[in-house]
Amino acid sequence: MPNLTDPKLISGNANKPLASAIARRMSMHRGMSVDLVDARVERFNDGEIFVEMYDNVRGEDVFIIQPTSNPANDNLMELLIMSDALRRSSAQRITAVIPYFGYARQDRRTKARTPITAKLVANMLVEAGVERILTMDLHAAQIQGFFDIPVDNLYASPIFALDIMTHFKDQMDDVMIVSPDVGGVARARELAKRINAPLSIVDKRREKPGEIAEMTVIGDVTGKTCIIVDDICDTAGTLCKAAEVLLENGAKEVHSYITHGVLSGPAVERVTNSVMKSLVITDTIQATDPVLACHNIRIVPTAPMFAQATLNIWNGTSVSSLFDVETLGPIYEGLYTV
Structure with a gap:
């Protein structure tokens, strides 16, 4: 009614x-x-x-x-x-x-x-x-x-799918979706299905909270345009490290799509100096001036x-x-x- x-x-x-x-x-x-x-x-x-x-x-x-x-x-x-x-x-x-x-x-x-x-x-x-x-x-x-x-x-993920199919339309055959940890596989798999792309995982093991002891890439990323997908980016330490590990394993370039750009502490500086070509976030959290000024951070509207x-x-x-x-x-x- x-x-x-x-x-x-x-x-x-x-x-x-x-x-x-x-x-x-x-x-x-x-x-x-x-x-x-x-x-x-x-x-x-x-x-x-x-x-x-x-x-x-x-x-x-x-x-x-x-x-x-x-x-x-x-x-x-x-x-x-x-x-x-x-x-x-x-x-x-x-x-x-x-x-x-x-x-x-x-x-x-x-x-x-x-x-x-x-x-x-x-x-x-x-x-x-x-x-x-x-x-x-x-x-x-x-x-x-x-x-x-x-x-x-x-x-x-539907917004990200639209964005990826627009900005990577000439290289969709090379796109690979990456989950930055085992816990985020379901989220990454959903986006991978939407754009018909393969899936890879970065397995991280911590010795204690806040410290990453080891990262291993599960899947062949050689020559791929890797897109890391997650829901939250806080200090960006894990994200930037994952991008480095993917490039070390043969990825052509690395981009990230994160829903909530918390981006606290040294996050913006880390992203600015990272090997990632771009970090795409949504506007669920109001962007600060440093985020808006960062050359490799892009915001999509919700x-x-x-x-x-x-x-x-x-x-x-x-x-x-x-x-x-x-x-x-x-x-x-x-x-x-x-």
Whole structure:
């Protein structure tokens, strides 16, 4: 049944450019203006967060756009407080659009006396009044089971497939998809299937956390244009080392496609000085000035996909239809020609 209310978008401070881009895309798709709710999200002198909505949201279907990226705790608290403010303002339904879901790497107990923080965050979001989650490339798919509310997990691989088929269209026979570790094989295999490319794996063994003792390439990469695929790039140490190992094993050139460019600490410097020809990330996390200035980092937009997914949720239609390259092609028309 069609929704009788218009979708309302509100943005925190984590990634306002992405929120504005989603609003513009939704306006294009609907043929009528979709604006961000007029609100202020500010901090008191002691760091406490204050939220005030200036627009009426009573009975409205509201979407909060807020990745919980660095600073993760501040952005998470903004999201929780915005949800509480909307619930107390009688919003009909609150959907949290979390392009990058922070704390997702803490999804299990790896040793004694450690937390499962991803589950704690899930509980906090539900308690704050969130009734639905829309995110992209969760670090672990089972995190969806931490919620007792609907979770729509979008995938960047269809966007990456469009990008690869556009930028490597003259050398697709030489393209090989590479997983930087055994744990990411499923993600890499999915992209490899989409573009009909072979798959290789870089097996890494650690002596202790943060240190890579040994890397071994599983598969013949000789003369191949290798594309490393992963969901998160944090300090880029593993990524840059994997690129070196692939070239040592005969790869022609190395590129990387990473969904969430966390890129903390020395990451940008490492990428700049690495043997990688390019690092492609999405805009789920707002790019810093050093990232934007880096000559071998390129950003692909997710706003078209999030805008369509938001409209589909609002209309009560399929979100999984966005998992196919054929469906995304028209949405990204003008950006990619395959």
